[in-house]
Amino acid sequence: MLKKLPIAEMIALAVFMAIPFFMKDNYFLHLLILFLMWVVIGSSWNIFAGYTGQVSFGHAAFFGAGAYAAGLLAHHFGYSAWWGMALGGPAAVLIGLPFGIICFPLRGAYFTLASLALNLILMHVATIAENFTGGMQGIMIMPAFVSKIPYYYIALAMVVAILAVINLVVRSKFGYYFVSIREDQDAAESLGINSTLYKNISLGISVFFTGMAGSLYMNYMGFIDPSVVFSLSDYSIMAILVAIVGGVGTVYGPTVGAFIMVAVNEFFRSGFFGLLGFIGKRTGSPLVSKALDFVTHAHVLVFGILVIVVILYLPKGVVGDWEKIKRKVLRVRPTE
Amino acid sequence: MSFFRVEKLVKTFGGLTAVNEVSFEVKEGEIFGLIGPNGAGKTTLFNMISGVYVPTSGKVIYKDQEIQGVKPYRICKMGVGRTFQVVKPLGRMSVRDNVIAASFARVNSMKEARDNASEILDFCGLTSVRGTLAKSLPIAGRKRLEIARAMATRPDLLLLDETAAGLNPTELLSAINLIHKIRKNGTTIIIIEHIMHVIMSISDRIHAINFGQTIAEGTPKDVAANQAVIEAYLGTDYA
Numbered sequence: 001m002l003k004k005l006p007i008a009e010m011i012a013l014a015v016f017m018a019i020p021f022f023m024k025d026n027y028f029l030h031l032l033i034l035f036l037m038w039v040v041i042g043s044s045w046n047i048f049a050g051y052t053g054q055v056s057f058g059h060a061a062f063f064g065a066g067a068y069a070a071g072l073l074a075h076h077f078g079y080s081a082w083w084g085m086a087l088g089g090p091a092a093v094l095i096g097l098p099f100g101i102i103c104f105p106l107r108g109a110y111f112t113l114a115s116l117a118l119n120l121i122l123m124h125v126a127t128i129a130e131n132f133t134g135g136m137q138g139i140m141i142m143p144a145f146v147s148k149i150p151y152y153y154i155a156l157a158m159v160v161a162i163l164a165v166i167n168l169v170v171r172s173k174f175g176y177y178f179v180s181i182r183e184d185q186d187a188a189e190s191l192g193i194n195s196t197l198y199k200n201i202s203l204g205i206s207v208f209f210t211g212m213a214g215s216l217y218m219n220y221m222g223f224i225d226p227s228v229v230f231s232l233s234d235y236s237i238m239a240i241l242v243a244i245v246g247g248v249g250t251v252y253g254p255t256v257g258a259f260i261m262v263a264v265n266e267f268f269r270s271g272f273f274g275l276l277g278f279i280g281k282r283t284g285s286p287l288v289s290k291a292l293d294f295v296t297h298a299h300v301l302v303f304g305i306l307v308i309v310v311i312l313y314l315p316k317g318v319v320g321d322w323e324k325i326k327r328k329v330l331r332v333r334p335t336e
Numbered sequence: 337m338s339f340f341r342v343e344k345l346v347k348t349f350g351g352l353t354a355v356n357e358v359s360f361e362v363k364e365g366e367i368f369g370l371i372g373p374n375g376a377g378k379t380t381l382f383n384m385i386s387g388v389y390v391p392t393s394g395k396v397i398y399k400d401q402e403i404q405g406v407k408p409y410r411i412c413k414m415g416v417g418r419t420f421q422v423v424k425p426l427g428r429m430s431v432r433d434n435v436i437a438a439s440f441a442r443v444n445s446m447k448e449a450r451d452n453a454s455e456i457l458d459f460c461g462l463t464s465v466r467g468t469l470a471k472s473l474p475i476a477g478r479k480r481l482e483i484a485r486a487m488a489t490r491p492d493l494l495l496l497d498e499t500a501a502g503l504n505p506t507e508l509l510s511a512i513n514l515i516h517k518i519r520k521n522g523t524t525i526i527i528i529e530h531i532m533h534v535i536m537s538i539s540d541r542i543h544a545i546n547f548g549q550t551i552a553e554g555t556p557k558d559v560a561a562n563q564a565v566i567e568a569y570l571g572t573d574y575a
Contacts, residue, residue, distance in 0.1 A: 192441030
């Protein structure tokens with residue numbers, strides 16, 4: 001069906017498949033798993049917001065729904081958490097579609113606020129329904145694997161799945177319809193596009209993968225509570241930042257965005273990859289340890305600055321404005 | 337059987353009656369002009385026909401089916417295309433992609449949609465700008481794109497809402513030619529227009545409204561000579 005083989009993608013996939021064979025460091029694998037998870041979440045958000053134009057401020061609702069679906073199944077019924085993995089996506093869709101049907105008459109910022117409300121409602125429900133969800137104490141399950149490698153491959157499989165879906169969607173009727181709705185809903189309706197139906201399809205795809213990422217998180221981390229998985233800043237807004245930094249409405253934007261965000265986050269959280277801690281220990285200087293303390297908490301500040309810079313100078317994100325970066329930063333002249 | 341007619345259409349917005357008991361019939365294959373001063377209710381009529389507004393009362397009958405209150409996307413699929421007075425290009429899509437998106441109203445595969453789109457682009461004279469982003473087209477191009485997009489949905493009845501407004505004389509001439517070409521293609525057209533010599537020269541029949549009410553209907557010559565129409569346009573002093 002595809003006219004030319006996706007060579008670059010296949011090479012990238014081969015590299016990622018090979019990584020665990022020569023890189024056994026757990027810390028590094030952990031970062032890669034986080035990166036892959038964020039590719040899934042960012043790309044999911046991007047289908048719905050970037051292509052269909054429905055900006056969601058509450059994707060943590062679907063992430064949390066997937067995580068809780070997996071956690072509750074294991075916790076209450078003693079099923080292996082792997083069953084929960086299969087359930088995470090459908091559970092998120094089960095929350096997402098009624099939400100879509102109710103809230104799609106709202107447009108623009110009003111819809112965005114509704115998605116924020118959904119996020120907060122689910123967080124409170126998970127907190128209050130203590131008998132069922134464990135409330136603030138959260139849910140703890142035994143991870144199925146000690147090694148990180150199986151999780152790595154599962155996350156990689158999810159990334160391959162969502163990127164394949166996006167690639168297919170944007171080249172089909174669905175992609176044209178999603179973008180038409182984004183550009184002008186009234187014009188789209190006049191061209192025979194059932195905007196409510198196609199918004200629901202877009203939302204369905206988006207939340208299915210977000211929910212799967214949530215159930216992966218449950219299995220991988222082994223512990224969730226409402227303030228973690230329904231977190232506005234850690235998931236709902238991070239999903240938006242990942243897409244904005246990489247490039248909203250581009251196929252591989254969120255992939256690049258996820259890499260940048262995870263790297264920046266870790267760079268600061270670890271005190272420049274342990275460099276500051278090392279210097280602090282060597283010199284014993286109180287100044288350095290104070291700086292370390294500041295730097296490890298500075299990632300939020302850096303995210304803020306990063307987003308401002310991106311919006312000002314690269315409004316289409318790193319991928320969307322790649323030509324601009326090549327011209328201005330790398331000094332590459334456009335080929336005639 | 338009648339091809340298309342509206343019966344006693346009424347639309348009120350709060351206390352304001354925008355369209356008041358307007359009835360007319362359009363025969364298959366004709367160009368039917370709709371005129372009236374600003375705010376007469378012409379675009380409101382179009383919005384009721386194309387499903388954007390639900391009429392307060394009255395009927396819209398297309399091919400013996402009542403279509404008032406039917407959703408816009410369904411009306412499009414039934415074969416009624418429209419353009420917007422305030423153009424609505426799908427801005428960050430290329431001209432070609434705009435037309436491809438519209439083509440999916442009739443076909444499902446990407447290949448068929450591409451074929452349909454290139455045929456329509458050729459028909460509407462947009463082939464040379466097919467790669468341009470819709471938002472960077474000049475106004476004449478955007479108006480033409482509106483028509484192309486509506487034509488790509490293969491309508492039997494086409495509603496043109498002021499597609500000639502804002503065009504220079506050369507552009508106007510080619511717009512008129514395009515409308516004639518569409519009619520020759522077998523598409524029935526209802527056209528709203530303010531530029532009198534355009535609407536007088538291309539319409540088979542004209543329906544004039546003012547303050548939401550019918551004031552005249554007939555051939556362009558009759559309507560132009562009609563006392564009520566002259567009053568509506570020039571005021572009672574000149575009538």
